[in-house]
Amino acid sequence: MDRRGWDQLDVLFVSGDAYVDHPAFGVPLLARLLEAEGYRVGILAQPDWRDPQAMQAMGRPRLFAAVSAGAMDSMVNHYTAAKKLRRNDAYTPGGRSGARPNRAVIAYTAALKGAFKGLPVVIGGIEASLRRLAHYDYWSDSVRRSLLVDSKASLLLYGMAETALLELTRRLAAGEALETIRDLRGSALLCGQRPDEGVELPAFEIVVDDTEAFGEAFRLAAGETNPYCARPLLQRHGARWLLVNPPPLPLDQARLDRLYALPFQRRPHSDYSETIPAFEQIRHSVTSHRGCCGGCAFCAIAQHQGKFIQSRSEQSICQEVQRLAADDGFRGTVSDVGGPSANMYGMRCGNAEARRQCRRDGCLFPEPCPHLQADDRAAVHLLKRLRAIKGVRHLFIASGVRLDLLEKQPRYQRQLIADHVSGLLKVAPEALCEELTRIMRKPGPAVFEAFLARFREQSQRCGKRQSVVPYLIAGHPGSTLEHMVETALLLRRLGLQVEQVQEFTPTPGTLSSCLYHTGCDPFSGEPVHVPRSDRERRLQKALLLSHLPENRSAVREALRRCGRESDGALLFVGGQATEQRPTRQRRGRALDRGRGKA
Ligand code: SF4
Known part of the structure; x- marks a missing residue:
């Protein structure tokens, strides 16, 4: 100053x-x-x-x-x-x-x-x-x-x-x-009097003890997230009224580009003498877009950024990578080009009228919306231009990819597998049984298996030794020990090992958090099993990591609880060998990036 x-x-x-x-x-x-x-x-x-x-x-x-x-x-x-x-x-x-x-x-x-x-x-x-x-x-x-x-x-x-x-x-x-x-x-x-217009949610004093009313408040609020048609929300808190105005409109490309062209120094404040891990993870990465149309139940990003994809122009992203390449600490590797889901760059709703009235949480679940323009040309062209920038030797995609979308993006998938995987590709099916993926609003196991087959076949064709690391969640509402046994067996059959299992945390404001609290789907009214005890959650996690020797006794206990002791032979010794992994050094790097994104 x-x-x-x-x-x-x-x-x-x-x-x-x-x-x-x-x-x-x-x-x-x-x-x-x-x-x-x-x-x-x-x-x-x-x-x-x-x-x-x-x-x-x-x-x-x-x-x-x-x-x-x-x-x-x-x-x-x-x-x-x-x-x-x-x-x-x-x-x-x-x-x-x-x-x-x-x-x-x-x-x-x-x-x-x-x-x-x-x-x-x-x-x-x-x-x-x-x-x-x-x-x-x-x-x-x-x-x-x-x-x-x-x-x-x-x-x-x-x-x-x-x-x-x-x-x-x-x-x-x-x-x-x-x-x-x-x-x-x-x-x-906060208003002293009830505003004239708005969708009234059950008051705080009601939802505080009444899970049914809580679910109703969630359902009503979820219907008002589209900025093109949302109405204000009203919720009484004591003598006052909370007024939540409709969400912000998505930024157009020119305004988004202007933000990224601001004169950032791209480094931590000079007062700091120690490194900041979050910065180290993103310092050589670039954000290509905002928003996520996946609508996963547990995700706070889509809640915060919205479902409409806002993509920067190619020019703006290329200029940022050029600045990156000129940086002293840059060694030729762009560690990530992506957003909440890497393969949503350039996507948009192709029907303005439908978009104005749309009340879906996401554009992909339960089926991809026919109005969604999932064309991969923009993303493919962007990667091609970025690869050609002087000083860029490697360009990796470390943000997660949405697999049901990838099925519709054959060129992007080919390019991803051929040029942009640094040994391990992080994918996040989060669960591998249909009943559970439906609750999480993720694509089912068949989509994952089909992708894995294509990944292996195309990697082989390019002469690349690279693997897929699936990220899974244990303890999500709806998840039972039986589901985890099925998942562990499927992992064995596919020759995959899970490196990281996230224990479910109900973060505020998400659908999964509502399921956890109420034990009931606010849209269908169906009851949902919630694994609340530490023991059950730990057993679920152990099943997903059943290849680790330290989890053997927990896995045995889980199998006993489900009456499936006979599956122990398959889990411990009978599975196929896991696929050849990349070197330890490369694996370490890939996992570090994964942690940052998680
Ligand atoms: S109409 Fe379809 S593509 Fe458009 S915003 Fe709604 S769900 Fe997404």
């Missing part, structure tokens, strides 16, 4: 992540956007929330403070699925945990209010976004109020907030009072 001659900021950001000036990090992206519009912006990264002086380091901002917990919900960041404290935090220098508080949005907002009396505080980011309505919180095992109520912030912005934040800043700078700004897309606010 001194060097720029600023005596006061317009907007002060507070973030739970370390400051990395890179477009993959939300707060720096928003800060660069406001800066480009002429506002004076500062970022307090991981300040000590217990110390008012730390919050006052850059003084009181003129307009407002904006708070984000960071790229992850702070409780997901801090705790494992077994609710044990994690030792690492990938978004902190040195990977150390403890740099941000639990329920970071609440703690930072309280600290700001203590430091600057009467300052408007706006909250956003994934923690605020997915907790905007009354929601199930796994860590307290209770239904909590909207985060706007609990944090006492002035306004909540949800989803990708560029447009809403910019409009809010302009209107406040023009002298409008924050309390009068009630119409911003992608915002939620």
